[in-house]
Amino acid sequence: MSSSDPNTSRHIPVLGHQAVALLDPRDGGIYVDATFGAGGYSRMILDTPGTRVIGIDRDRTAIMGGFNLVDQLAGRLTLVEDQFSNLAEICAAQGQDLVDGIVMDIGVSSMQLDQADRGFSFRLGGPLDMRMGQDGPTAADVVARASEADLANIIYIFGEERHSRAVARAIVAARKEAPITTTRELADLVGKVVWSKPGEIHPATRTFQALRIFVNGELDELHLALAAAERVLKPGGRLAVVSFHSLEDRIVKNFLGERAKAGGGSRHLPEVAQAAPSFALLTKRPVIADDDEIAANPRARSAKLRAAERTTAPSHEAADLPAWPVLADVMRGG
Template sequence: MSATDTPLSSDPALAADPRHLPVMLDEVVEALGPRPGAVIVDGTFGAGGYTRALLAAGATVVAIDRDPTAIAAGRALEAASEGRLTLVHGRFADLDTLAQAAGHPHVDGVVLDVGVSSMQLDEAERGFSFRFDGPLDMRMGQHGPTAADLVNGLEGKQLTRLIGLYGDERRASAISRAIVARREERPFERTLDLAAVVEKVVRRAGDAIHPATRTFQALRIAVNRELDELADALAAAERLLVEGGRLVVVAFHSLEDRIVKRFFADRSRERAGGSRHLPEEAIEPPTFRLPYRAALSPGDAEVARNPRARSAHLRTGERTAAPARPIDVHALGVPSVSISSLGG
């Protein structure tokens, strides 16, 4: 019986949430290597899929989520964990200080499942999805500017840049013009209203993704500052992990995965390139070793069972004894989009 098959008890509070299938669970557990006595930070608690598996393997877990509804839903699991789970409401960019405040100045592992959770997508009132009608919100932490604030308040050029960079949308300019023209009649308030305007500009082609997919992705990333948060979380994990500790990141789209890939590439370099005419550039010692040189992807069986896993990429780094370094978000490929007209 594997660690993920070993129940903590018969308490129903420990059962997996049927609404959410944790992506690449077996690969995550194998990469982290949880064991009794180990302390692991789950920086994106969500429905608790990874946390349950780590607890079942005997590890102690500090689980973080910026969504207060996720924390509230996990309280029964925390109560049933016999003191081995601490739930923390906060941002994973602050995972080092949050873990330290929970009594763990250093930890043996950190796992991050980057992006919006299945439960958030499926809850119309959260405003993340174009499949359901709901308020145009998209805030994971339920505070600060909403997606409606961005759509109704940004200048056309700002909207174009936001949708183009964060959504990788080729028709960003046409979409922003359509949004600006429509909001002059009345402001956007609902998800399906915005999706309908985008769909008039970006036509659906066969079995391709919904026309509003990239626009909604861009707004969600901007509202929650997801890429900046990710870069800060990688640096926080580097500061927190003990030598030999593992950082495991599951990313779902190219912007996220590129940041993680560049971080590990930079942190694992042992020497700089040179030539026979020039000496090699001196660089700082690597802070991570890479157990797997390439990203891992989910198997066909998992994708068939959970289509949302199809774009997942898992990357792992093992901490060395070298001191942590400052982070350069621009070197990691975090694009800068101004939302200054909203005070952001």
């Protein structure tokens, strides 16, 4: 087994101590580790005697890697292979309509990045896959079938790549000659049209990020998971979310900001009816890693932690998902 296996090493996730401290786990509490991964958050929560954890991950490898931990904890940890947007249904199926805390670590895990055959990293040669689960189109399928306009939109919206049109144009030209099926083929191709100075991120970083987010529907998943968390947290229950890039953090910041906003209108206009705050912010500004954590784990450099506590107010009405490219539409050419 690799050193990242939770059964062979004590995996400590980025901002893990800070996130679990904000959750404030207590004896008898039920908690959800919505992105189980290597089990780092779950272990830290379960260090508090009497706690129980429902761990969720859409990656079957992560779930299988946690089976020994389930056995060791004799009923205190339950693992479910599913998308974390379904956490309300998952909790209900476990007989827990309401829980005391939820932690989410958004994005690709270190385990996934380190496995070449998963196709997440342009630094490792592997198939252009990028799926967190076991089904659906791969990144290679998207690269092969999406129109030039769709590719440009995907790379611009989800990767915030300024050169998205040039990258899309290069992909379409290259795939006419031969299929693009490996991470290195795509990285080399992007490197020819996106330039970076020494010390800057790899030219393919934003394109790979965009394809990964798109293939897995990650931002829609986050929107849905936050709304689900609002429904299943008890009054006084806590939500802690760690994100790694601006798109994710913006969603979390806006969601919690809106849910924590008190009513009140302009003194010049009639007051508009507004739902009572369903969350109280625990972090006015995001918690970031200190120099020691960044030195130990460079991935921590971009991490931001936001947390809030559920109030007694009813859940707010869920907003519509943003109208950005959708995998099913792009793959059928619509």
